[in-house]
Amino acid sequence: MSDLIRNIFRLIIFILVQAFVLNKIPHLHRFIVPYLYYLFILWLPFSTPRFALLAIGFVTGLALDYFTMTPGLHTAACVLIAYVRPFIINVLTPKEFTEFNYREPSPRGMGWAPYTVYVLILTLLHHTYLVFLEWLDFGTFLSFLIKVISTTAISMLLILTVELLFPRRLKYRTNTV
Amino acid sequence: MRNIFLFIRRYFVFISFLVFQFIALWMLFTYNRFHTAAYLSVASEVTGHINTQYDKVDDYFHLREENKRVHHMNDSLLNLLHFNFYISDTSKKLVIDSTKYDTLVKFRRYLWREAKVVNNSVASEKNYLQINRGAAQGIKENMAVVNSDGAAVGVVVNTSENFSEVMSLLHIQSRVTASLKKTGDYGTLEWDAQSPYFITLRGISKNIDVKRGDTVVTSMYSYNFPPGLMVGTIANINSDPATGFYDLKVRTAAKFNSIQQVFVIENLQREEQMKLEKDTEKKIEQEKRTTR
Structure with missing residues (x-):
C-alpha cells in the first residue's frame, strides 16, 4: 500500500474515531476530553515536505472541526503542531545517523524515550493552544491549567496504549523502492 | 524587488x-x-449523512425512553379529545367545528415540524445538535426546538439544504427567556458549562417567593418559543448578593443525553414582530432627532 492511500485511510479512521467514539463517550469529568486524532499528524512520514505538513494539518483540523461545530479551533492547533514537528524531530534525532532507518516516527524506529518526548511535547503544545483558544471566550485560569494537564495526561495514556496495541509494521528504508 | x-x-x-x-x-x-462559518452548509451536508448512519445504530439504545415519552405525550393529547367530556347542561349543545382544515392560516402563530436528531453532544462548552431537516424542508434560523415531551431543547442557528444545526440550551452563548409558571415572572436562561443536567435562570427579583420544585416554562415574551412549554424545575435557590436577583439552578426537563425526536417550532409572526420592533426603534430615534 502506498503512503498516500495508507495515510488517507488513517485520516478517515482517526477522524471517525475521534468524532464518534472519543467525543461521544461520557466524560469522567468535564475537564477531560480524550483527544487522539492529532496522532495522525505525528505519524506522517519523515519525508513529508514542510508545506505539505502544514496543509495536511489544516485539512485534518478542519475535518474534525466540521463534526464538532467549532470551525477553526482544532485547525489552528493542528497547523501549529504540523509547523513545530520538524524542529522537534531534528532535535531528537540521534546525531550519528544522517538518515532515518524508518519512514515514520514510531517507538521502534526512534526508541521509546525519544518517541515519548516527541509525542509529549507536541501533545502539550496542541492541548495548550486548543484550551487557550477555548479559554479566550470562557472559563477561569485555574480551569485552563487543570484542563491542559488532565487532557495531556489522558491523551498520552491513549497514544501509548495505541502504540502498544497496534504496532505498525514498518518497512526498512531501502534504496530499492 | x-x-x-x-x-x-x-x-x-x-x-x-x-x-x-x-x-x-x-x-x-x-x-x-x-454562527455561520465558511463552507459550513456544504460541510454539514457531508457530516449530516455520516451522522445519520451513526444515528441509526445509536437509536436502539434510547428506544425505551423515547417510547415512554411518546406514550406520555399521546396520553396527554388523548385526554384533550372532546368525547372525554360529558355535557350536563342540556340547553347547550355541542357544535363541532365544520372546517376540517385550518383555513385561517393567517391566524396560526406556531407551526410544528417533526425532525430527528442525528448528532448531539453534551460534553463541550458549546453544544450543538444536528437535525435531519434543513432549508429545503422549511427550517429557518431562530426556530425553537423542543423534544418529544415538549420540553425546550434549543434554537436553530444555521441551516443547510437538508440538515440544520441547533444551539442547545447547554451552550455558553445560549440566552433564552423563561418564566416561573406560578407567578409569570421572567428571566434569562444561561448555562455555566458545569453539568448537563442543570441550567441557570437569572433575572428573577428577590421579592418573589420561589420554592424548590417550582416549574419553569418558556416565557410568553419569547419570539422563538411558544409560551408555557416546560423547561425544568428549580433545584437550588441562590441569591446573588451583588444584585437584587436570584440565581436559580434549574434541572432541565429535557434529558440532553438521549434526545432523539424533536419538534421544530416556527413562529409565523416572528418577522412581523421583529420588523415592528425595528421600526419602533427607528421611529423613536427620528423623533429624538427632530425634537432636538
Missing part, C-alpha cells in the same frame, strides 16, 4: 504557517460571533 522574492522563498514555510493560522483563527472568531 528581488530581495522580496528571496525573502518570501526563504521564509515560505513560516509565511504559509502564518497564513494557515490566520485563516483558522479568522474562521473561529467570526463563527463565534455569527
Whole structure:
C-alpha cells in the first residue's frame, strides 16, 4: 500500500474515531476530553515536505472541526503542531545517523524515550493552544491549567496504549523502492 | 524587488504557517460571533449523512425512553379529545367545528415540524445538535426546538439544504427567556458549562417567593418559543448578593443525553414582530432627532 492511500485511510479512521467514539463517550469529568486524532499528524512520514505538513494539518483540523461545530479551533492547533514537528524531530534525532532507518516516527524506529518526548511535547503544545483558544471566550485560569494537564495526561495514556496495541509494521528504508 | 522574492522563498514555510493560522483563527472568531462559518452548509451536508448512519445504530439504545415519552405525550393529547367530556347542561349543545382544515392560516402563530436528531453532544462548552431537516424542508434560523415531551431543547442557528444545526440550551452563548409558571415572572436562561443536567435562570427579583420544585416554562415574551412549554424545575435557590436577583439552578426537563425526536417550532409572526420592533426603534430615534 502506498503512503498516500495508507495515510488517507488513517485520516478517515482517526477522524471517525475521534468524532464518534472519543467525543461521544461520557466524560469522567468535564475537564477531560480524550483527544487522539492529532496522532495522525505525528505519524506522517519523515519525508513529508514542510508545506505539505502544514496543509495536511489544516485539512485534518478542519475535518474534525466540521463534526464538532467549532470551525477553526482544532485547525489552528493542528497547523501549529504540523509547523513545530520538524524542529522537534531534528532535535531528537540521534546525531550519528544522517538518515532515518524508518519512514515514520514510531517507538521502534526512534526508541521509546525519544518517541515519548516527541509525542509529549507536541501533545502539550496542541492541548495548550486548543484550551487557550477555548479559554479566550470562557472559563477561569485555574480551569485552563487543570484542563491542559488532565487532557495531556489522558491523551498520552491513549497514544501509548495505541502504540502498544497496534504496532505498525514498518518497512526498512531501502534504496530499492 | 528581488530581495522580496528571496525573502518570501526563504521564509515560505513560516509565511504559509502564518497564513494557515490566520485563516483558522479568522474562521473561529467570526463563527463565534455569527454562527455561520465558511463552507459550513456544504460541510454539514457531508457530516449530516455520516451522522445519520451513526444515528441509526445509536437509536436502539434510547428506544425505551423515547417510547415512554411518546406514550406520555399521546396520553396527554388523548385526554384533550372532546368525547372525554360529558355535557350536563342540556340547553347547550355541542357544535363541532365544520372546517376540517385550518383555513385561517393567517391566524396560526406556531407551526410544528417533526425532525430527528442525528448528532448531539453534551460534553463541550458549546453544544450543538444536528437535525435531519434543513432549508429545503422549511427550517429557518431562530426556530425553537423542543423534544418529544415538549420540553425546550434549543434554537436553530444555521441551516443547510437538508440538515440544520441547533444551539442547545447547554451552550455558553445560549440566552433564552423563561418564566416561573406560578407567578409569570421572567428571566434569562444561561448555562455555566458545569453539568448537563442543570441550567441557570437569572433575572428573577428577590421579592418573589420561589420554592424548590417550582416549574419553569418558556416565557410568553419569547419570539422563538411558544409560551408555557416546560423547561425544568428549580433545584437550588441562590441569591446573588451583588444584585437584587436570584440565581436559580434549574434541572432541565429535557434529558440532553438521549434526545432523539424533536419538534421544530416556527413562529409565523416572528418577522412581523421583529420588523415592528425595528421600526419602533427607528421611529423613536427620528423623533429624538427632530425634537432636538
